[in-house]
Amino acid sequence: MTSAAVMHGFVTGFTIGDPSRGIITLSHLLFADDTLIFYEVDQNQLRALKALLLCFEAASGLKVNFDKSELVPVENVSNTRQLASILGCKVAALPITYLGLPLGAATRASSIWDSVIEKIGRKLAG
Template identity: 45%
Template sequence: VFRELEGSYKQGDPLSPLLFTMVMEVLSRMMDRAREGGFLRGFGVGQVDVSHILFAVDTIIFCGAEESQLHYLRCVLCFEVVSVLRINIGKSEIIPVGRVEDVEVLAANMECMVKQLPITYLGLPLGAPHKSKTVWNPVVERMEK
């Protein structure tokens, strides 16, 4: 069965998850190419370089805290021009890891907010002292339910 692609697909449409997955795969490959070309820099875990993580409708992008990195990132994020998805800059955040100079300037260039570690993402603490029991209590409580 083929359907003519016209208009926009709504949430609940049987094709929506497939189209979303296809578009996010394109974004993922664009991020990989930007990293491989040296335009964006993520971080290394063993022999694996990580520049981004996709989970459901969330995307986490790791790059250097430099204007040139953010310029290339903005170019990659223009994928919304060729896709049906739009990035909600109002929900986007820069979360510096370590000391980052001029983080407010970088955030202004990206038109997003700055948050500081520790934060909670998907119910898990990020950037908190991993040995602190109070940080892990909510996670343990959820697992026990």
């Protein structure tokens, strides 16, 4: 459903890559019950996303927990609270953790990886 929403222009995502090597549009990342959805700062896209999630609920019988969901602006967004109210979710800020990995942190700072290294070390030890 998310791919169809992107294909028909309801949700934009963002493009990554080099034109000479190929460009991909990244709109969402899914793993088990963790989901990241990327979209432009546009109320219409957010309303389309909300409609998509409500359709998912109706089709699957599962419930999206908007209370546990977060809107995370990547750059300076002046109407963040207004956008979050469309979804009925909280506002968070980068860096965040997704699947145990830091997102949006300064990748050159080795300290951001300390908790990941510790966790892997504990798993390997026993």
